[in-house]
Each structure stands twice: as structure tokens, then as C-alpha cells.
Amino acid sequence: MNQTQHGIYIQPHAATTILKSHPVESCIFIIFGGSGDLTARKIVPALHSLSRDGLLPKNMHLIVFSRSVMSLESLLEKWDTIGRSADSLEEKDGAWDSMMRSVTIVRGNYDDIKAYELLRQRLGVIESGNEAVRNRLFYLATPAISYPLILTRLRQGELIHENEDDSAQPWSRIVIEKPFGVDRHSAQQLNTLARNAFSESQIYRIDHYLGKETVQNISVLRFGNSIFEPIWNRKYISHVEVTVAEQVGTHGRSRYYDQAGVIRDMLQNHLLQLLALIAMEQPSRFAADDIRDEKAKVLRSLRQMTRESLSQRVILGQYATYRSEEGVAPDSRTPTYVGLRVEISNWRWQGVPFYLRTGKCLRSKTSRIVIHFHPIPLCLFGLGESCDHVRPNVLVIRVQPDEGTELRVATKVPGEDLTIGTVSMNFSYSEAFGKRGGDAYERLLLDVMRGNQALFARDDEIELAWEYVDPILEAYEDGKNDEISLFEYPVGSDGPAAARSLLSPLGHEWSELT
Ligand code: BG6
Numbered sequence: 001m002n003q004t005q006h007g008i009y010i011q012p013h014a015a016t017t018i019l020k021s022h023p024v025e026s027c028i029f030i031i032f033g034g035s036g037d038l039t040a041r042k043i044v045p046a047l048h049s050l051s052r053d054g055l056l057p058k059n060m061h062l063i064v065f066s067r068s069v070m071s072l073e074s075l076l077e078k079w080d081t082i083g084r085s086a087d088s089l090e091e092k093d094g095a096w097d098s099m100m101r102s103v104t105i106v107r108g109n110y111d112d113i114k115a116y117e118l119l120r121q122r123l124g125v126i127e128s129g130n131e132a133v134r135n136r137l138f139y140l141a142t143p144a145i146s147y148p149l150i151l152t153r154l155r156q157g158e159l160i161h162e163n164e165d166d167s168a169q170p171w172s173r174i175v176i177e178k179p180f181g182v183d184r185h186s187a188q189q190l191n192t193l194a195r196n197a198f199s200e201s202q203i204y205r206i207d208h209y210l211g212k213e214t215v216q217n218i219s220v221l222r223f224g225n226s227i228f229e230p231i232w233n234r235k236y237i238s239h240v241e242v243t244v245a246e247q248v249g250t251h252g253r254s255r256y257y258d259q260a261g262v263i264r265d266m267l268q269n270h271l272l273q274l275l276a277l278i279a280m281e282q283p284s285r286f287a288a289d290d291i292r293d294e295k296a297k298v299l300r301s302l303r304q305m306t307r308e309s310l311s312q313r314v315i316l317g318q319y320a321t322y323r324s325e326e327g328v329a330p331d332s333r334t335p336t337y338v339g340l341r342v343e344i345s346n347w348r349w350q351g352v353p354f355y356l357r358t359g360k361c362l363r364s365k366t367s368r369i370v371i372h373f374h375p376i377p378l379c380l381f382g383l384g385e386s387c388d389h390v391r392p393n394v395l396v397i398r399v400q401p402d403e404g405t406e407l408r409v410a411t412k413v414p415g416e417d418l419t420i421g422t423v424s425m426n427f428s429y430s431e432a433f434g435k436r437g438g439d440a441y442e443r444l445l446l447d448v449m450r451g452n453q454a455l456f457a458r459d460d461e462i463e464l465a466w467e468y469v470d471p472i473l474e475a476y477e478d479g480k481n482d483e484i485s486l487f488e489y490p491v492g493s494d495g496p497a498a499a500r501s502l503l504s505p506l507g508h509e510w511s512e513l514t
Pocket of ligand 1: 246265266367
């Protein structure tokens with residue numbers, strides 16, 4: 001048993017595995033957009049760490065489908081350079097070297113039928129080789145505008161195995177990166193195209209927030225402890241904050257970002273997924289569709305924004321230097337910050353505001369969920385002054401950094417007088433377990449190879465999330481109305497000061513961005 005510096009006893013060794021992961025199956029990994037930055041920054045480093053930890057299946061092959069004319073050597077060099085700067089391609093091993101030797105490039109435009117024929121031939125060679133591997137994992141890491149074309153060509157080229165439900169047959173699966181559409185209509189169209197080519201059980205819409213260790217812990221914290229679930233409702237919880245603050249700006253992606261903005265880039269996916277996990281009912285089984293059913297129910301219960309309520313419920317901001325960045329229009333109105341008050345119309349949450357905020361170039365990088373409980377119902381021991389000193393309980397779930405949870409409780413300060421203070425019961429993952437969980441991309445890639453869709457968004461979740469944000473986008477982007485203004489905020493600040501007005505009518509305040 002360990003005693004942490006905060007005085008909490010933990011027994012990490014007493015942990016029990018209650019659900020073993022399915023085995024990871026070998027496959028041919030076909031990356032569309034394989035010479036792009038996403039592949040070099042996220043996918044290749046994740047594959048490398050999995051290989052280093054011995055978690056990748058044997059005989060994996062990598063095929064890069066790319067429009068660029070880059071040679072194989074230059075591509076491997078690019079992966080190496082970017083991977084090293086991400087501090088992950090330091091230690092190489094035999095397994096990795098042999099996977100790198102298996103990399104081949106299929107060059108062509110995404111609509112070029114001949115290139116898909118080349119891909120088919122390449123797959124045929126591998127699948128009939130000595131160490132035959134027959135499963136196909138397609139990964140769309142291209143700009144989203146190319147997704148429809150690739151999905152159509154894969155279907156027309158008959159490159160997809162159809163039998164996901166027959167475990168004796170090879171499978172085909174597809175990973176689709178966000179942004180998944182730009183509004184509900186385009187997301188529906190993309191879903192239709194994806195389902196024309198693949199069945200829903202073959203489609204993995206990736207949201208890397210769902211792969212974060214602490215995000216998965218939300219369900220264990222809620223449903224694995226009998227003390228939280230009974231109070232997880234409007235009777236005990238006063239309000240909830242969900243913050244995803246970033247210090248970085250657009251990080252070399254300004255062209256994409258200036259089209260997307262913070263609502264499409266962060267709110268429609270990461271923040272609404274976090275909200276759904278905090279607010280959902282307990283799934284009846286720990287199976288992908290049971291979890292996704294519950295999340296979809298929350299998204300369906302979100303009280304729609306009306307034009308009248310927008311000005312009180314949404315604040316948009318843009319950091320002061322944004323318009324002078326390369327790739328950004330000098331008169332851009334793209335928001336880089338959004339704060340909003342979300343209401344959930346169901347019995348559990350009626351009347352409990354969920355305050356969401358996310359932005360770039362803020363004071364600190366921190367993602368956290370703060371659950372504020374109601375104040376005590378009467379003053380302690382009839383002492384009128386005590387009311388001002390007993391602060392309501394707060395539960396903080398630190399998603400990143402310093403992953404962990406913290407419960408703030410009232411305590412008597414030692415001494416003759418009755419003095420009340422607040423202390424924190426703090427649990428930190430690294431302190432308790434000595435290690436952090438794997439990177440989100442690593443976990444999610446393994447899940448695709450295992451056929452586990454629990455941490456991927458289903459078609460209806462995506463569309464419901466768009467349904468919620470569309471009225472905000474429409475009202476802001478048609479430019480005719482002034483329901484939502486854009487506030488400038490200084491780089492390194494907490495965002496626009498106006499964001500306080502979302503909480504102040506109910507006497508609430510944002511937690512500090514530490
Ligand atoms: C991505 C967004 O999905 O998430 C980026 O496109 C953002 O703009 C990133 O910076 C944040 O992820 P994380 O894991 O660093 O919080």
C-alpha cells in the first residue's frame with residue numbers, strides 16, 4: 001500500500017482485470033494521405049510505440065496511397081524526422097525495421113481508377129504471399145474533401161471484404177478522421193456514402209479524446225463507485241464545467257482551421273463526446289452499441305439553441321494575433337474560442353447547466369471536467385457565519401495534464417476555534433500507478449485491429465452532435481444577425497471576458513485556468 005504526499009492510500013496492485021481485450025489481428029494497413037502530416041505526426045509514431053511494446057501483430061504490411069510523388073526513401077526519412085521530434089522513434093527494433101521494409105507506395109489521385117487497380121494488385125501479392133495476411137484496414141488521413149471519392153472508388157473497385165460478422169473470413173475496416181462533415185447535412189451524406197461501401201460495423205469514426213485514459217475512467221469513476229452514482233443528478237449537482245484549453249494556436253494548420261473554426265474543430269466532437277460520457281445513463285452492457293446508445297440519448301436530449309437564446313448561451317472569441325497568421329484571411333471571422341451554456345432536457349439533468357469552453361492561445365493547456373455540488377442546505381450548527389465559509393464540494397476530473405481526480409471537501413482546521421477550510425483529496429495517475437496510459441492513437445489503432453468500436457462514434461451520434469451545433473453555425477455564419485458577436489481576446493489569457501456572462505446570471509464562475 002502506498003501513501004501519497006496528499007495522504008491517500010492506494011493499492012494499485014489490487015487491480016483486477018474484468019474485461020480482457022480481444023486479440024489484435026494482423027492486417028494490411030492502407031493509409032490514404034500517407035505522405036501527409038497526420039500520418040507522420042500521429043499514425044506512424046503510434047504504430048512505432050505499439051511495435052516497440054510488442055503489441056502489434058506479426059506480419060503487418062503498410063501500403064501508402066498517396067498523390068505525392070515523394071520517393072519511398074524520402075517518405076521514410078520524413079517519418080523518421082517528424083517521429084524523432086515527437087520523441088517516439090528513438091528506439092527502433094527488429095519488428096519495426098521489418099514493418100518499414102514492408103512499406104510500399106501506390107501513387108495516384110484519389111479518383112484515379114488505375115491507382116485502385118494497382119492497389120488491388122498489391123493487396124493480391126501480399127495476400128497470396130508466404131505469410132499471408134488477408135485483413136484490410138483502410139485509414140482516411142487525407143483532407144476530408146477527398147473522403148467521398150475514396151469511399152466511392154473503394155466500393156467500385158471491389159476492394160472491401162463484406163463479411164465483418166463472419167469471424168472465419170478476412171475483414172475490411174475503415175478509419176475515418178474528423179472532421180466528419182461540416183454540418184448535419186454533409187455528415188448525413190458522408191454517412192450514406194460510407195454505409196454504401198462498408199457496413200456500420202466496419203466503420204470507425206475516430207475521435208482521439210475517447211482514447212484518452214482519463215476519459216475512459218469517467219465511466220469507471222461513475223459506475224464503479226457506489227458513492228458517486230446516487231448523487232450524480234440535479235438533486236446534488238449544481239452545475240458542471242467542461243474545459244479544453246490549449247496554449248497553442250493553429251499550429252501550422254491555419255488553412256484548414258480558418259475554414260473550420262473552433263465549433264467544427266473541437267465542440268462538435270471532443271467536447272460533446274465528453275459531455276455525453278458525463279451525462280449518460282449506465283449502459284446495460286459494456287458493449288460498443290450499448291455505450292453508444294446511451295451517449296446518443298444524451299445528445300438527443302440537448303435543448304436546442306434558439307435564435308432568441310443564442311446571445312445568452314454562446315460566446316465566441318478570436319485571439320488577437322489570429323488574423324495576422326499566414327493562411328488566415330485578414331478579415332477572418334473564424335472563432336478560435338467558444339463558451340456555451342448547455343441544457344439537457346431529461347429527468348436526471350433538468351435545470352443543471354453544463355458550461356463548455358474551449359479555445360486556442362489560452363493561458364494554459366488543460367482539459368478538465370469540474371462537477372460542482374450544491375451548497376449545504378443549512379448553516380453548520382446553526383452558526384450563521386458558517387454558511388459563507390463552507391464551500392460546496394467539487395469533483396475535478398483532470399483529463400490532461402497530470403491525469404487524475406480530485407475531491408474538495410470541507411474540513412475542520414486543527415485548533416481551539418471552529419475554523420473550517422477546504423482540502424483536496426487528490427489522486428494522480430502517475431503517482432498511483434507510476435505510469436500514464438498509452439497514447440490515445442495507440443489504443444484506438446489497436447481497437448480497430450481488435451474490432452472493438454466502443455471508443456468510436458456511431459453515425460447517429462455524429463449527426464445528433466451536428467444537429468446541436470448547426471443553429472449556432474447558421475446564425476453566426478449567415479452574418480445577417482447579431483445574435484452572436486465575436487470578442488477578441490489576448491493571447492495567453494482566459495479567453496474573452498464576456499464568457500463570464502454565461503455563468504453570472506446563475507451566480508456561477510469559471511474555474512481558474514491553472
Ligand atoms: C484536434 C484538433 O482534434 O485536437 C486540434 O483538430 C487540437 O485543433 C487537438 O489542437 C487537441 O488535442 P489534444 O489531445 O492535444 O488536447
